[in-house]
Amino acid sequence: MENYLFELAHLVLRYFHVIAGIAWIGASFYFAWLDNNLQTPPQWKQDKGIKGDLWAVHGGGFYEVAKYQNGPEKMPHTLHWFKWEAYTTWITGILLFSLLYYVGADVYLIDNSKSELSKFAAIGASLGFIGLGYGVYR
Structure with missing residues (x-):
């Protein structure tokens, strides 16, 4: 369900x-x-x-x-x-x-064969890169 x-x-x-x-x-x-x-x-x-x-x-x-x-x-x-x-x-x-x-981070964001990040670490890194990209772009 x-x-x-x-x-x-x-x-x-x-x-x-x-x-x-x-x-x-x-x-x-x-x-x-x-x-x-x-x-x-x-x-x-x-x-x-x-x-x-x-x-x-x-x-x-x-x-x-x-x-x-x-x-x-x-x-x-x-x-x-x-x-x-x-x-x-x-x-x-x-x-x-x-x-x-x-x-759906465990399916679409994290590839355990490449890196053993936790779900929260991967989400944090993603948000960090988005913020960094925004800061550089701005």
Whole structure:
């Protein structure tokens, strides 16, 4: 039963990780496309600080998208951030990594024919190398 739950958790986390990654990449592609297709706005919009705009139609609705040079005169009360795609991808990736390599360390992290590390020593070394890599990269 324990192996079944481990595999089920692995499958669910992998599924959510892939779906979140697709959403994150899709949002990135959308904004890359949007930046490449912005048109020079009329002068009255430029006077308001709008650098580029675009009109689009989707699902029977018309959308006007405007990109400000430095930000609007007054920030709207509700601002949609495209951040949860990235956060969800990162969080599910860390959980998937932890489940696979730390919960299943005796199978996937330690090769007893190469080294006789304990499970906790191998996890500690892994976390240490991740921290070292982050420090060097940063």
